[in-house]
Amino acid sequence: MASNMKYERLLQPGYIGKVKTRNRMIKSGAAMLYWHEDETDVPENMMVFYEALARGGVGLLVVESPTIDFPFGRRWNRRYRIDDDKYIPGLKKLVDVIHKHGCPTFMQMNHDGPWQSMWGPTPIIPGPPIGSSPTTLNSPLDFHNEPPRELSIAGIGEIVDKFANAAVRAEKAGFDGIDINAGSSHLLHNFISPYWNRRTDEYGGTPENRARFLVQIIKEMKKRVGDDYPITITINGIEIGQVMGIDNQSCITPDYARKIAKILEGAGADAIQVRSHWLGRHTSSFMTEAIFYPEPPVPLEKFPPEYNRKYWGKGANISLSAGLKKVVTIPLMVVGRMGPELGEQALKNGEADFIVMTRRLLADPELPNKVASGRLEDIAVCTACDTCIDAGGVKRCRINGALGTDNLWTHAKPEKKKNVVVIGGGPAGMEAARIAAIKGYKVSLYDSQHRLGGMIPMAALVKGTEIEPLPDFVRYFENQLKQLGVDVHLDHEVSVATIEALKPDAVIVATGGLATVPDIPGIDKPIVVKGGEIHKKLKTYLGFVGPELLRKLTKFYLPIGRRVIVLGGEIHGAELAEFLVKRGRHVTIVDTGEFLGAGMIMHLRQQLLIWFQQKGVKMLTGVTYEEITDKGLILVDKDGNRQTIEADTIVTALPLSPNTELAEKLKGIVPEVYMVGDCKEPRLIVDAIRDGLQTGHDI
Ligand SMILES: Cc1cc2nc3c(=O)[nH]c(=O)nc-3n(C[C@H](O)[C@H](O)[C@H](O)COP(=O)(O)O)c2cc1C
Ligand code: SF4
Structure with missing residues (x-):
């Protein structure tokens, strides 16, 4: 060897x-828990995993x-x-x-x-x-x-x-x-x-x-x-x-x-x-x-x-x-x-x-x-996200969509070679393109941004890259797509007319989700910075300087006031709050739900919540929003008390919504139209990768 x-x-x-x-590399024992304790036979996904x-x-x-x-x-x-x-x-x-x-x-x-x-x-x-x-x-x-x-x-x-x-x-x-x-x-x-x-x-x-x-x-x-x-x-x-x-x-x-x-x-x-x-x-x-x-x-x-x-x-x-x-x-x-x-x-x-x-x-x-x-x-790069050890369900991996399945994913070469267009270069789009290309299809991928990765550079900016090397995740896909001959077109907005001109056999729509804006009186006041707008503004900088440098720069300049309300406490809001606290902001997280940090890996979520407490982050769950004023947010807390939370900036960090518009328009124009990732159902990277794998395989 x-x-x-x-x-x-x-x-x-x-x-x-x-x-x-045969070499000095050992796989340590790790409880994948794919079994049931009453089974005497080894389940198929376990066989596939160890094989x-x-x-x-x-x-x-x-x-x-x-x-x-x-x-x-x-x-x-x-x-x-x-x-x-x-x-x-x-x-x-x-x-x-x-x-x-x-x-x-x-x-x-x-x-x-x-x-x-x-x-x-x-x-x-x-x-x-x-x-x-x-x-x-x-x-x-x-x-x-x-x-x-x-x-x-x-x-x-x-x-x-x-x-x-x-x-x-x-x-x-x-x-x-x-x-x-x-x-x-x-x-x-x-x-x-x-x-x-x-x-x-x-x-x-x-x-x-x-x-x-x-x-x-x-x-x-x-x-x-x-x-x-x-x-x-x-x-x-x-x-x-x-x-x-x-x-x-x-x-x-x-x-x-x-x-x-x-x-x-x-x-x-x-x-x-x-x-x-x-x-x-x-x-x-x-x-x-x-x-x-x-x-x-x-x-x-x-x-x-x-x-x-x-x-x-x-x-x-x-x-x-x-x-x-x-x-x-x-x-x-x-x-x-x-x-x-x-x-x-x-x-x-x-x-x-x-x-x-x-x-x-x-x-x-x-x-x-x-x-x-x-x-x-x-x-394929392990980005230390720890998804694989999260409690409950079948263990999955953020980059290896095959993990935990009982499928060998052999990607058999199809009889008819199709022209496949993938719209969107986030995790789901990149994985679908990779698999479709492995199968032998002619694949082109279009993205309106200057770099591949979709929301990944944004996530890397917020999370940092020392623990989770998310840029390596994108680099891996860039390399694979290049080697597989996928024709990647960046800075390229795709419309129905583009697709009509390309005449592909199949389109995989992977355009990502839509930013959600909560329906609260005063939401358009200048005090509010909407999540979707931040991304739009940062997209260009991320494309040119990359998340690592931009993250460093935000330590010196960040157009967000001292007292911040993060509106939305799921994974996006919780991680954004961490980013802001590390930049000296006094943060209050508010959410209408009861469970802060939903979507995070259990032990990391617990560590973050303990850290929030140590840093004096206010966490208000189960609230009802009443109104946004120039001074902050008026809400009713879970005990029924009306409170005004004063702030200089309110940032919305809510889960995305599906974005089916383009896919709907393409139906009837292209023989096969698929949707993958957040545009179909906004979830996590691990879900987007599995979605991309499945669609690339099935197409
Ligand atoms: C899903 C999962 C389950 C694990 N279960 C066990 C276990 O049952 N026994 C054990 O000794 N280590 C277990 N570990 C720890 C690993 O053996 C290993 O020590 C750890 O993942 C650090 O190595 P790594 O950085 O290469 O992943 C588990 C790790 C993972 C990711
Ligand atoms: S789930 Fe995350 S931590 Fe686990 S192997 Fe995959 S990339 Fe690595």
Whole structure:
């Protein structure tokens, strides 16, 4: 595979125990939750998902954790199970599909133990959770508000047995090894951590005692499946308490983690994967860039020095890995927004032996093959939006519309070659054009703006690009459309007459939604800046200087008063409010609905709302608008009180409305007319991409 010398180390084969990997890129275990816990067979979308990864060239594919101890071991529904032999045949089919592509596969195993049993009105498990000690931690961004029941020594023995039974079943199903998740804040971490584990028996007090449970699991597994059956352990190389007012020294320090790593090596572990954990912040601990959203929780200079804070979460755990590598001889695998560049560097510097990724591989399962063949610009970019981890529903990806579907999307070449015109170069239009071109159609894309991307440059201006590199998203499509020979016409307004002259076989209308103007007396007063007008004004600047520079300039000049009312509290309004607060504005967000930040990813939304509170942002939901005056907004709050909110500027930030006019006019003129994206139904980028994929495929 090692044909691309720039990534020589990354493309070198490696070993984890006796298992050979074709390169140094590993897909970590990630709960896609496409299963149902009662199913014994692997659902088709799961097969498709893992097959795509194996085919894409990854060196080792870790399949997500099943429940080894039902019901106490899991806090999510839709997690598959391995607590009975009846699950083996189904899993064997999955393993065979992965092996077919020359890819070894490990099964991840964990136990959710101390996570609270209550999730909303219905408990996921009966009774309290289980943990090393009844330690709790109140945080809306974590799962430890409920005191766990201290696990008895007999209970520990039972769980050791369940892990070992699961290992036997995994081996029978054909898995090449096991990755035990003792990271994040699961049960095994809960025993290792001096913060959580307050026991005074042989499972508490010293690193050896706290690691005893995990050591027993490793030894029992090896006893039953053989000493040479590889077992890797995922641990937190650091546990950071300071955001919760807890002394970092009372948690897992890098030095303490090194002691644990040595103990695990001594117990027979074949490799260690390192991640980090911030107490009280579950998801943004392992989605490493999310800890920086909307601002780092503590000033950067106060971050622990071993936590790499340089690149907004990229490679956050590299120094921790380097530290662990100094004390063990088994391979070190580092996770946390790793990518080819950083990965190659870390391997070259001897800071790790393997790099571990999830999201970049969800965005593009072919990433390893593309690295090997030097096609870096063809890699679909993961923009760290975290859509894929959002709670509820089938996990989806903002750039890989295929994720979560049971369709192989082979895009068969059609018999008749059509001339396809796409009107609009936003995400839906670009994706539809890309897929139609892959199918072999002659595709032209028209957009009235100076650059491709539709509303993406505007979103990048508001959100910033350090965490979410949205301009890379657009660059990826620009490249793909160019390579596929799509004829792109920018600065080109399309009318019915244009289409009549072009005479295409099919038109895909992707012109975007219409700005919504609320019907409030006084809405046309000069104090009001309407969302649609801002976009119109900024479009030209965005086209020429791009969102990054324009965003910087808005720190010096922004024609918006000091006191601002943001009218509309869904994702657009919430993110606009964040942008304004970061530019020194005093912001009030008002919405007629009850749920601020709708459309945002759950953990990011919660972090933003906490930040709003810290910054003194007023948030008024369930209001009724009465009138806009020259001084501000008169409304009735949800308690029925009439209030005047004084402001210098009122900005409208409401969801868009559909825009079907052009498509309607084209019906009867063009044989096939399709609508995709916001013009059909205004939603999020992830929906626009799926829409574009489906239409490009179906056309
Ligand atoms: C949808 C999703 C589910 C995840 N579930 C798990 C899990 O079950 N076990 C685990 O160890 N890590 C899980 N993770 C974390 C990943 O394994 C990985 O550590 C994290 O995504 C950081 O790597 P990345 O920056 O390459 O995505 C999950 C990540 C995602 C995106
Ligand atoms: S959904 Fe977003 S974070 Fe997840 S893989 Fe796709 S682009 Fe990356």
